[in-house]
Amino acid sequence: MTLLKPEEYFQSIQRDLNLYMFGEKIDKFWEHPIIIPTINSTKMSYELAQIPEYQDLMTAQSHLTGEIINRFCHIHQSTDDLIKSVQMQRLMGQHTGCCFARCPGFDAANALYSVTFDIDKKYGTNYHERFKNYWIEVQQKDMTCSGTMTDPKGNRSKRPSEQSDTDLFLHKVDEYDDGMVVRGAKIHQTGFLNSHRALVMPTLSMRPGDEEFTISFGIDTDHKDLTLVYGRQSCDTRKMEEDKIDVGNFKYGMHEIFVIFDDVFIPNEHIFMNGEIEFSREIVERFAGFHRQSYGGCKSGVGDTLIGASALASQQLGVEKASHIKDKLAEMIHLNETLYCCGIACSALGFQREAGNYEIDMLRANVTKLNVTRHPYAMTRLAEDIAGGIICTLPSVKDLKSEEVGSLLKKYLCTCDDLSLEDRYKVLRYIENLTMGLTGVSFKGESLHGAGSPQAQKIMINRRAKLEEKIGFIKKILDIE
Amino acid sequence: MTLLKPEEYFQSIQRDLNLYMFGEKIDKFWEHPIIIPTINSTKMSYELAQIPEYQDLMTAQSHLTGEIINRFCHIHQSTDDLIKSVQMQRLMGQHTGCCFARCPGFDAANALYSVTFDIDKKYGTNYHERFKNYWIEVQQKDMTCSGTMTDPKGNRSKRPSEQSDTDLFLHKVDEYDDGMVVRGAKIHQTGFLNSHRALVMPTLSMRPGDEEFTISFGIDTDHKDLTLVYGRQSCDTRKMEEDKIDVGNFKYGMHEIFVIFDDVFIPNEHIFMNGEIEFSREIVERFAGFHRQSYGGCKSGVGDTLIGASALASQQLGVEKASHIKDKLAEMIHLNETLYCCGIACSALGFQREAGNYEIDMLRANVTKLNVTRHPYAMTRLAEDIAGGIICTLPSVKDLKSEEVGSLLKKYLCTCDDLSLEDRYKVLRYIENLTMGLTGVSFKGESLHGAGSPQAQKIMINRRAKLEEKIGFIKKILDIE
Amino acid sequence: MTLLKPEEYFQSIQRDLNLYMFGEKIDKFWEHPIIIPTINSTKMSYELAQIPEYQDLMTAQSHLTGEIINRFCHIHQSTDDLIKSVQMQRLMGQHTGCCFARCPGFDAANALYSVTFDIDKKYGTNYHERFKNYWIEVQQKDMTCSGTMTDPKGNRSKRPSEQSDTDLFLHKVDEYDDGMVVRGAKIHQTGFLNSHRALVMPTLSMRPGDEEFTISFGIDTDHKDLTLVYGRQSCDTRKMEEDKIDVGNFKYGMHEIFVIFDDVFIPNEHIFMNGEIEFSREIVERFAGFHRQSYGGCKSGVGDTLIGASALASQQLGVEKASHIKDKLAEMIHLNETLYCCGIACSALGFQREAGNYEIDMLRANVTKLNVTRHPYAMTRLAEDIAGGIICTLPSVKDLKSEEVGSLLKKYLCTCDDLSLEDRYKVLRYIENLTMGLTGVSFKGESLHGAGSPQAQKIMINRRAKLEEKIGFIKKILDIE
């Protein structure tokens, strides 16, 4: 059996990392209150895989080994696999109410699987075999992987080789018979601490002269030459307070890591691309494509919890039957399901690569993501509208529980006789958290920029839309030659 | 072979109808310039079915007879059938640039197939067998059918039986051993003239006391006791002008008929429901569900032609590389593909009814339609933006071709040296037509109200969204009992 | 008294024009059923000026002659004048339900008044005096003037002098002691037939080398060397039908003329600019500025009639108390009043030019117009939603009045017992007309492109926004040097 138990997973990530937060080195990060909820989120992918009712979504049979594996380690073998991937991620979002960060490595693996095949075909290299071996190990150990793409990029108006400091794009600084040495950084690394391995890829489409930047490889996240710095999130330190209710989503969360590669040696067997510039664009597009599909699942799952919380808040106020409340809930559901529909559609319209694996429809994956950059913003505004101004002015839960003012708050915040005021607090803090706080970072900021900013999707949409075909339709209708 | 050739279809609809337009009886409607383009649209479904490259989409194997039939006559046997139905309709939209009106009967048949089965199961009636026999004939003769639902409804704040004139809802006025007599009207009947038969259904969810209004049946559209009145459309009479260019989409179009049932006798073998009030809602919802799915296909097909026309117009002006033009085209494509994605998703997520046929996911079909009520409006505004003010001020094509001012217009409307001014006229008129004219009626008005107005979708979205399940997710995350 | 009576105005425009429509020369255009409603609209500015209750808005005291004149001939002397100008135009929109086209000359005069002053100051020319004399005559004869700006422009990616045919921008082709000869065309000329004179201006900001295109002058609209071609509008020929109800807004409308200048001699005393390239941008911006302000008034006036019609339609259906209807009406009102607010604000924030007259705040005038390019589209969609699908499928009024089917239509279109079906027809046709038909051209197309397309406003907004000042605020708050 290749499925790790949740507790086994938790044990497996307890390793030494060069991790810094608030200017200090963090030992035993898995005991840090700011980090624990983020581990819980990833761990949920191990928990749900143990529950029989969810196993159709959460697990799959490996085409490499024939074993039953966590679907997050699977290479898609059909459009049905692609659809289930979206459904699995919605399920995960519904159970965590936030990002769980097991998709980046999943998406990277599915991209590398076919790109390595294509490179080999052209150049006679053996990246594909290497990658399969690397990935079989991931499947067998039920590892979580990071998909590691975004470079700091320095001045955005300059190419990698034009930067005053070329380290601003991760690059090869030395090469040996048995491997290479790389230097640079990768930023916005979601869930890096929770990941056993990272699949590193170039950040943009490279051109001749950019060979040193055109590298892809696997690396263990606890490699001694990596330095990690923890990204701040809105309201992060609430998790260090005694009473957790003010956190909002007090069980789950996610982190983003600034990862610095300080002359790291990568052995050949972990290198999956090395200078083949024309394939850099393929990696970027395929990874981004899968990742944009993923957002149709995970974000609609989180959206479900926001809709649920808003509905609950309206009940707690006694306004659940007001027509404008029902209209706002319907609008939230509509927007949320539109995200999901796009994720499902780009999966159902998927196709088989020559390598044998299945890939999403690229145009619709970008349409999915462009909607994801918009609808969570509209949904959170509606949630704030339903919840009322109180989510901005609620005193701390310490006040609620204090001797001096606790009873006054309880008296004056009561809305329905049989309501637990603590429950009302929880719901309000949850909505605050998703709209302005910790998980707002993943529901809004990540929705906007993760897997590429809106402009990146617009470029892809223009590129993939087959405008000439459409012009052809109109010419035919109008008898224009 | 059960596929009619286009010309055979055209012959088959040449029959006498009690049709009125502009206050006069219309004989040989198939020769009327206002009506011809609407026949062309439906006929396209016969043309494309003859083209080998499209037969995978345009045809299917009947599960009733084993024969190859036009897909518009098919009862869906899988989610793949559902997906292909959306793709076929997009193809049709791309080739006609407008509504083609072969879906209403298609959608009605797929709804009646399972509802008749369900009624029989409860009441021991034999509607299902009747319906199958009726439909086998449709398949074998490759008929086009209308799906006939909307009653005039009178005062919207009153129930059918409360209306001062109960004829405002089609109802049974007499019953005999061998059939019944019905009276009333059905409005907004798209493509009725092009249809051989009509599947008549109740217009809303009936309640006890509404038995007489709870009827469904098949009828030939040339029944002598039907009176038909042709609906006016914006710019309809341009089709009667000598030069067709000002029409815009001069080959294709669609019509809407006001159908009056003046004591029409319906024989038993064509009756599919008769007073089973609790199933009226099932018919309405299932038909509307399929029909809302359909819009994800046909409207995105029409959208393709609008995008193509806009891109062509920008080339004709020499501005196709301006970044704001590319941004607007990307936005149009994004909106259009969102419609398609929703149509595909509600199909891919379909399920099997007890009757054996496949039905779309109801929630997402409604999400599809709610997007359809919005995005065509945004797309047409963008098209008008790209095309420029000239679509509102262009002189008539008669001026362009006149001796006196033709050369002046040609001189001053020239934008690029090698441009045919007639082609520029065609493109501008096409955009005018889709945004303000004849086919704007189907691309906007029908998108808004066809298959139910936005409020109807919001009600269904609220009803199908499983709010309690979402509240359950949030309670679990927050440890609320 | 300098105010023309409506009938006097109507007499005054009955003059010979080289006008073509549908390829034929039109004599006595004022008797043409397509044109009459457009005259009615302009004539309304004479009618309302006669009504005491409106005289505060409709008239003003000329600062040039001291006489009471129609406000459309006034040079703004205060911010109060600017505000009243917007209010007058809202009033006009409320009474005509469409464009009335007396603002272009009004706005052009207010621009030329100060620009001629500024040119004179720099070059010692005497354009300002010329213009004042020209304009005093306009005031004293209560003339309607056109503001004539848009050239055909040929290939949009090329400058005037780079066009393969330089006539694509109106230019001076000869110069004499007593005047000059011009050739070219001006398109989209709203209300040209109803105007006695036209103030011609350059269409864009000219550069060195463009001197021949940098010309401004006044001209009588019945000049023998002008050729006029009438622009088609959606549903234009409905006005030629016997029964007017299908027209929708059967009393009022507007036209757009394609005006060709075929070697026209302009005497010196009517020339207001001749080669002063650096002032071309000033004319364009100031005229566009006033014209963008105007739209805040006229379009919100038309919006009022659309809101009124929608409210009436909802009453006719018996749904006026449904919460979703009330919500849609509130949204329409909100959008409409936002337009008006912007028009009022750019007026209240106006400033005095050195020439003595008052000008609007340029940034907010552009904000006004950018909202105008959006909100009418949203409003018409809401109106179509409220009115129902019937606006797309209603049979012709000839059917309603026919012997054969008239009584059937009356029976089945009845919604409320005491409702005149003819009134229902009128309201539905009015909404159809504003959303898809004749006046949709002015409420949507003109709102989008008139006084410059959205991109033009965005450029002006960026240019006028004082970004550096805003960066200064943030630097001060953050102690950034």
Added chain:
Amino acid sequence: MTLLKPEEYFQSIQRDLNLYMFGEKIDKFWEHPIIIPTINSTKMSYELAQIPEYQDLMTAQSHLTGEIINRFCHIHQSTDDLIKSVQMQRLMGQHTGCCFARCPGFDAANALYSVTFDIDKKYGTNYHERFKNYWIEVQQKDMTCSGTMTDPKGNRSKRPSEQSDTDLFLHKVDEYDDGMVVRGAKIHQTGFLNSHRALVMPTLSMRPGDEEFTISFGIDTDHKDLTLVYGRQSCDTRKMEEDKIDVGNFKYGMHEIFVIFDDVFIPNEHIFMNGEIEFSREIVERFAGFHRQSYGGCKSGVGDTLIGASALASQQLGVEKASHIKDKLAEMIHLNETLYCCGIACSALGFQREAGNYEIDMLRANVTKLNVTRHPYAMTRLAEDIAGGIICTLPSVKDLKSEEVGSLLKKYLCTCDDLSLEDRYKVLRYIENLTMGLTGVSFKGESLHGAGSPQAQKIMINRRAKLEEKIGFIKKILDIE
């Protein structure tokens, strides 16, 4: 001289309060790091009033005493005063980047000024004289006042007297010859600590039977029988960290207080309403009207800083010339100026009350606010788009300044050679702060709910829109009787 110096103001608010935060009593609140920035914001109204260049906006001549006073203490005497009030508030927003909370009392006073006059006129009471005396003192001492309206309201589906605990609406519990005793609470009290006095008003339109809830009065904010609880805000505790850069807007902010009235005695001379139920609606509407106008000023001022920060962030990335960046900035400016335009318009369209003071146009004040509930959300999303994902993943400033990782962060976050990384941090944190953090509470949450939630504006818009007049226009155009 009646203008307090900033330092004098700061001294004047150093008084004992029964204030609780995080469950503990706060002594010397003016020294608390969480509270200090909020005092700075209000203090800015005293600072700017000292600067000659701003005195036209920041000060006015009292019509009560003839003295020069801070405009925030002024009773509007003209539409020019109303306009300047909006402009003053924009100026304040530009200098603080957040709410400054001196408008609630300003707006309340202008409402009470006319309502007390109207009550007196009907009932012969002497509230107006009382209020004038009370307010002269405010003017002379240059006090800041709170406008205190929102009750906890309990179950929203029940009236005040139907609540199981009637204290959920502030009410009179005892009455004496010289005054009355009140009990209840007021929530969301913005800037309460910075205010010397509070003007208390009923929270909704009262009905017969609600007399005890229909009370208005003035009270000193340090009254011993008030208990105050401090509302939590997103990221509040960052202000307690050593390095302030992570705060974002580290100088300015605002607070919201939960105020409990525990049997407070109010002397007659401070009572401005006592049971006159039909005037409760007047107070609510007039106060809300002024307050909705105010938002057109303050929020556009804050918007200016967000636009400035976004523009600066784009320069720091080297992308300020990208067309999609310029488009997004233009859109932000457009939305921001629309808010301002509405605020200006409802002022310019103001009218004089019988009491002599000027009031805003109510319809447009509501339109202003409804736009305010939307545009800041759109603007912040655009700012997040421009700023990039880094605002969600930036490590703490402690990391930036740490020995171990500081130099690495500096190396890898560098974008332009001459950029101070600390400045980049400041700008990014500022945007984070306004979109997700502390001042997001005022720029979004308060924009949504302050001065009434969107639904309240929709109701007012419907009520004030004169629908019948609009129906009249359409009937006149269509000859409908």
